[in-house]
Amino acid sequence: MNQNRDYGRWIDRRQSRGFSARSLHMDWPLLLGLILLSSVGLIVLYSSGGQDMNLIWRQCIRLGLAFGVMFVIAQIPPHHIERWAPWIFGAGVLMLIGVLTVGTVGKGAQRWLDLGFFRFQPSEIMKLAVPMMIAWYLAENTLPPSRRAMFITALIIAVPVGLIIKQPDLGTSLLIGMSGIFALLLAGISWRLVGGLSLLGAACAPLLWFFGMHDYQRQRVLTFLNPESDPLGSGYHIIQSKIAIGSGGLYGKGWLNGTQSQLEFLPERSTDFIYAVFAEEFGFFGILVLLTIYLYIIARGLYIAALAQDTFTRLLAGSLTLTFFVYLVVNIGMVSGMLPVVGLPLPLVSYGGTSMVTLMAAFGMLMSIQTHRKLNTSG
Amino acid sequence: MYSRIAIKDQIREGQLFTSRAITALAVIILILLAIIARMVFLQVIGHEHYTTLSQNNRVSIQPVAPTRGLILDRNGVVLAQNLPTYTLEIIAEQVKDMDQTITELTQIINISDDDIARFNKQVKNKRRFQPIPLRLQLSEEEVARLAVNRHRLPGIEIAARLTRDYPQANLAVHSVGYVSRINEKELSQIDPSNYAATNHIGKQGIEKAYEQQLHGIVGFQKVETNALGRTLRVLERTPPVPGQNITLTLDADLQRTAKQALKGSTGAVVAIDPNNGEILVMASTGDYDPNLFINGIDHKNYNALRTSNAKPLFNRALQGQYPPGSTIKPFVGLAGLEGGTITTKSSVFCRGWHTIKGDERKYRDWKKEGHGHTDLKKSITESCDVFYYDLAQTMGIDRIHEFLSPFGFGQKTGIDIAGEANGILPSTEWKRRVRGKPWYLGETLIAGIGQGYTLTTPLQLAKATAILANRGHTIQPHLLKQITLPNSEYLQYQPDTASTIIELNKTSNWEEVIKGMENVIYGAHGTARHLNRRQPYRIAGKTGTAQVFGIKQDEEYVEEDIGKHLRDHALFVSFAPSDKPQIAVAVIVENGGHGGSVAAPIAGAVIDQYLGGRQ
Numbered sequence: 001m002n003q004n005r006d007y008g009r010w011i012d013r014r015q016s017r018g019f020s021a022r023s024l025h026m027d028w029p030l031l032l033g034l035i036l037l038s039s040v041g042l043i044v045l046y047s048s049g050g051q052d053m054n055l056i057w058r059q060c061i062r063l064g065l066a067f068g069v070m071f072v073i074a075q076i077p078p079h080h081i082e083r084w085a086p087w088i089f090g091a092g093v094l095m096l097i098g099v100l101t102v103g104t105v106g107k108g109a110q111r112w113l114d115l116g117f118f119r120f121q122p123s124e125i126m127k128l129a130v131p132m133m134i135a136w137y138l139a140e141n142t143l144p145p146s147r148r149a150m151f152i153t154a155l156i157i158a159v160p161v162g163l164i165i166k167q168p169d170l171g172t173s174l175l176i177g178m179s180g181i182f183a184l185l186l187a188g189i190s191w192r193l194v195g196g197l198s199l200l201g202a203a204c205a206p207l208l209w210f211f212g213m214h215d216y217q218r219q220r221v222l223t224f225l226n227p228e229s230d231p232l233g234s235g236y237h238i239i240q241s242k243i244a245i246g247s248g249g250l251y252g253k254g255w256l257n258g259t260q261s262q263l264e265f266l267p268e269r270s271t272d273f274i275y276a277v278f279a280e281e282f283g284f285f286g287i288l289v290l291l292t293i294y295l296y297i298i299a300r301g302l303y304i305a306a307l308a309q310d311t312f313t314r315l316l317a318g319s320l321t322l323t324f325f326v327y328l329v330v331n332i333g334m335v336s337g338m339l340p341v342v343g344l345p346l347p348l349v350s351y352g353g354t355s356m357v358t359l360m361a362a363f364g365m366l367m368s369i370q371t372h373r374k375l376n377t378s379g
Numbered sequence: 380m381y382s383r384i385a386i387k388d389q390i391r392e393g394q395l396f397t398s399r400a401i402t403a404l405a406v407i408i409l410i411l412l413a414i415i416a417r418m419v420f421l422q423v424i425g426h427e428h429y430t431t432l433s434q435n436n437r438v439s440i441q442p443v444a445p446t447r448g449l450i451l452d453r454n455g456v457v458l459a460q461n462l463p464t465y466t467l468e469i470i471a472e473q474v475k476d477m478d479q480t481i482t483e484l485t486q487i488i489n490i491s492d493d494d495i496a497r498f499n500k501q502v503k504n505k506r507r508f509q510p511i512p513l514r515l516q517l518s519e520e521e522v523a524r525l526a527v528n529r530h531r532l533p534g535i536e537i538a539a540r541l542t543r544d545y546p547q548a549n550l551a552v553h554s555v556g557y558v559s560r561i562n563e564k565e566l567s568q569i570d571p572s573n574y575a576a577t578n579h580i581g582k583q584g585i586e587k588a589y590e591q592q593l594h595g596i597v598g599f600q601k602v603e604t605n606a607l608g609r610t611l612r613v614l615e616r617t618p619p620v621p622g623q624n625i626t627l628t629l630d631a632d633l634q635r636t637a638k639q640a641l642k643g644s645t646g647a648v649v650a651i652d653p654n655n656g657e658i659l660v661m662a663s664t665g666d667y668d669p670n671l672f673i674n675g676i677d678h679k680n681y682n683a684l685r686t687s688n689a690k691p692l693f694n695r696a697l698q699g700q701y702p703p704g705s706t707i708k709p710f711v712g713l714a715g716l717e718g719g720t721i722t723t724k725s726s727v728f729c730r731g732w733h734t735i736k737g738d739e740r741k742y743r744d745w746k747k748e749g750h751g752h753t754d755l756k757k758s759i760t761e762s763c764d765v766f767y768y769d770l771a772q773t774m775g776i777d778r779i780h781e782f783l784s785p786f787g788f789g790q791k792t793g794i795d796i797a798g799e800a801n802g803i804l805p806s807t808e809w810k811r812r813v814r815g816k817p818w819y820l821g822e823t824l825i826a827g828i829g830q831g832y833t834l835t836t837p838l839q840l841a842k843a844t845a846i847l848a849n850r851g852h853t854i855q856p857h858l859l860k861q862i863t864l865p866n867s868e869y870l871q872y873q874p875d876t877a878s879t880i881i882e883l884n885k886t887s888n889w890e891e892v893i894k895g896m897e898n899v900i901y902g903a904h905g906t907a908r909h910l911n912r913r914q915p916y917r918i919a920g921k922t923g924t925a926q927v928f929g930i931k932q933d934e935e936y937v938e939e940d941i942g943k944h945l946r947d948h949a950l951f952v953s954f955a956p957s958d959k960p961q962i963a964v965a966v967i968v969e970n971g972g973h974g975g976s977v978a979a980p981i982a983g984a985v986i987d988q989y990l991g992g993r994q
Contacts, residue, residue: 142388142392143392143395143396144395182403185403186396186399186400186403187396187399188392188395188396188399236440242421242429243429243433244433245418245421245422245429246421246422246425246426246428246429246430246432246433247426247429247432247433247434248422248426249422249423250423250426259433259434260433279418279421279422283422284418284419284423287415287418287422288415291411291414291415294411295407295408298404298407299404302400302403302404305396305400306396306397306400310389311389311392311396314393314396315396318396318399318400318403322403322407325407325410329410329414332414333414336414336417336418336421338414338417
């Protein structure tokens with residue numbers, strides 16, 4: 001590994017000396033999208049939570065915290081982020097090992113690390129640390145990556161993913177695995193290789209089924225294939241959620257008027273299944289608006305990535321944006337019965353969740369990349 | 380470094396990335412189109428179908444709680460059952476004026492401020508169409524009065540459900556335990572779907588230890604509800620699997636006898652069947668009515684229980700730790716025989732006290748004038764202290780520890796309910812580890828008569844006595860006899876550890892010690908000789924009087940001068956019939972005075988009833 005690596009130096013991309021959009025290191029188009037999305041989230045939450053203002057306040061506090069984290073991270077120039085990447089990754093892996101040895105068990109899985117004054121999930125850090133580490137590693141190699149580089153990247157992905165699967169937390173390990181794969185794809189590995197690996201993956205699926213999955217995970221897949229088989233458990237979720245979405249129709253039943261959600265047929269309606277509440281009350285056109293907001297945010301993220309000035313920032317911005325998209329697809333796919341139940345929230349809309357802070361931290365990095373300019377030192 | 384960067388073509392990499400990013404965006408849009416297609420399928424094509432499902436056929440799935448298993452004593456006496464109780468519930472949205480309704484209800488039946496406060500709290504958290512309980516456990520009369528007035532009060536409902544009931548109330552509360560409402564902590568440890576309809580969970584004793592078996596498996600029913608969420612009819616039903624009935628080893632009658640005998644004093648009785656470790660009696664004074672706990676005990680009652688001097692929540696049989704006093708002598712004597720320190724012929728001259736060389740302190744015998752020439756048998760019969768001072772001094776504490784350990788002193792017995800205390804069987808290693816101090820010879824002497832650091836629970840004493848009665852076959856004391864499976868077969872109790880045998884070099888040593896213990900009852904000078912009522916079986920026993928209060932060298936212990944709480948604990952361990960033991964009993968009476976006069980009659984009553992009933 002290159003010991004005297006040049007991380008370059010990034011400065012403010014300020015156009016003028018006066019106060020401008022960039023003085024706060026905010027990317028205003030992106031910020032607009034995020035604010036719009038979280039506002040929509042609060043409106044649905046008010047309905048799904050039974051018009052409980054306390055719930056709204058708690059969500060506002062969380063959002064405030066998350067936007068605060070985003071703002072702070074946006075102030076950090078990208079060369080610092082790059083320099084810290086391996087350290088954050090290393091610390092994250094150590095903490096994951098810590099979780100497995102001394103972690104706190106909650107709801108049957110060992111995910112929390114208790115530091116006495118507060119508890120947190122190291123797997124959340126890995127959602128950022130894995131893309132950072134891969135971008136850091138690939139940035140000093142030529143692209144498209146060599147076989148050796150690809151192998152090492154695979155290792156960087158496999159170690160944290162393996163540790164998180166052990167907790168067990170399928171949703172998070174899936175996200176982290178995907179973020180790494182996205183970084184590789186964006187780095188330009190050949191499509192033939194992608195095709196070959198996909199086939200290999202498909203061939204390995206039966207192995208995963210028999211040896212790699214917990215009973216409850218297998219149960220979820222079976223339930224997905226036949227929801228009626230488990231009408232009290234996750235099958236019930238899916239049946240009710242499909243009724244909620246379908247009965248919404250083109251225009252929806254109107255805000256606060258969704259019978260499925262208001263009469264409590266729909267479980268987890270403020271958290272994982274909030275999309276169904278939205279679909280029931282705002283209908284198909286509401287969904288189109290919601291998906292447009294998401295597409296806008298994702299397109300802006302990819303635009304920032306494409307404009308980024310070096311390989312590290314490009315790969316980081318790109319893979320973080322695509323990971324955000326995975327949240328969306330997994331959640332909507334689950335709620336609308338296209339994918340098995342994997343407990344991931346609808347990003348920035350679902351109530352609560354530590355993942356909100358992580359997501360906003362990622363957007364903070366995107367903003368930092370967009371609002372700093374690299375001084376060209378060596379190329 | 381430069382060579383690396385020279386190869387790295389930033390512009391080409393940038394172009395490659397941009398092309399990949401565009402591809403990604405295209406794939407994203409494709410996936411979003413797929414999602415939109417799915418939405419069209421659900422919301423446009425399937426709209427009518429799902430609207431029908433959502434409007435006309437509001438099918439909801441309701442969990443149905445399984446019936447909790449019964450708890451029975453060994454003879455089939457019911458210790459815990461389920462009785463229907465009636466609850467007054469109110470559906471908020473059907474009530475025009477809530478305050479008015481509640482005021483009217485208070486005129487019909489008794490409703491406390493606590494009830495109203497709890498109700499108001501729930502009104503805020505629950506949906507307006509859900510019934511919320513206002514008063515629990517209505518009497519038949521109250522139900523009748525409400526039924527008459529019901530037409531005037533829309534929105535009130537009387538719901539019947541099964542509630543746990545303990546017909547024997549206090550009798551075996553420390554063993555059976557009780558159920559109470561599920562709390563936050565328990566909620567995170569149970570399977571939420573299996574407990575979806577269950578409000579209560581075992582909190583103590585057997586109810587807690589065998590929660591899984593007692594609870595059963597939840598059932599569910601598909602019901603059709605109207606637009607307000609009220610059930611119209613049941614469409615489909617998967618019945619719950621009721622909890623399994625549990626038969627305990629306890630004998631309720633015998634338990635009652637033991638409690639009766641303990642009445643007026645403070646203490647505990649444990650009786651075990653030495654053949655299999657079944658606990659026949661586990662009685663502790665200071666008990667309470669478990670029925671109070673089922674729906675949440677109120678503060679007044681709970682504080683009364685908590686602060687009572689009798690410590691009713693404390694199970695002395697399991698959690699109480701007492702010095703065993705002279706009841707340990709048969710075990711120490713056996714250790715001496717087995718280790719070759721003494722023989723059955725060895726004799727010590729007891730002049731009423733014992734001294735260690737170089738120490739002025741007198742280690743007194745309970746009998747001031749001494750027992751004279753004393754051998755092992757006499758030392759047990761008359762409970763001579765000097766004999767054991769001498770024996771312990773020769774053996775040393777560690778050899779005593781080593782021999783007594785397999786009898787279970789100083790260790791949890793592994794009984795199948797929680798909360799057991801450890802007890803202490805001291806050794807030099809123990810004192811260094813726990814107290815951080817070296818062991819002194821004087822401490823060995825008093826350990827030889829079961830004083831000093833040594834502590835046992837009544838259960839441990841009963842277990843050790845049972846092992847002695849068994850001539851070395853160890854047992855695991857337990858409360859579960861069998862579980863009745865759904866197919867009406869029985870699942871018998873299986874101990875965690877297989878029975879082992881304490882092997883002696885000379886098996887006749889067992890008989891030597893047991894002969895001494897028989898003499899305690901049948902000898903002319905036996906310390907429990909009034910137990911000899913010419914029963915058709917022979918009892919072997921040993922009295923004990925454990926000091927609570929240290930007396931100074933030159934003072935005398937005068938019972939009347941000392942406050943009751945500082946008086947000696949009275950103990951008695953025994954088993955019968957001595958040749959083919961069927962029951963082993965340990966009794967402790969706190970501050971009771973002499974073991975022979977206070978504790979022995981209690982054990983006698985239990986043994987006589989148990990064996991008398993059989994022969």
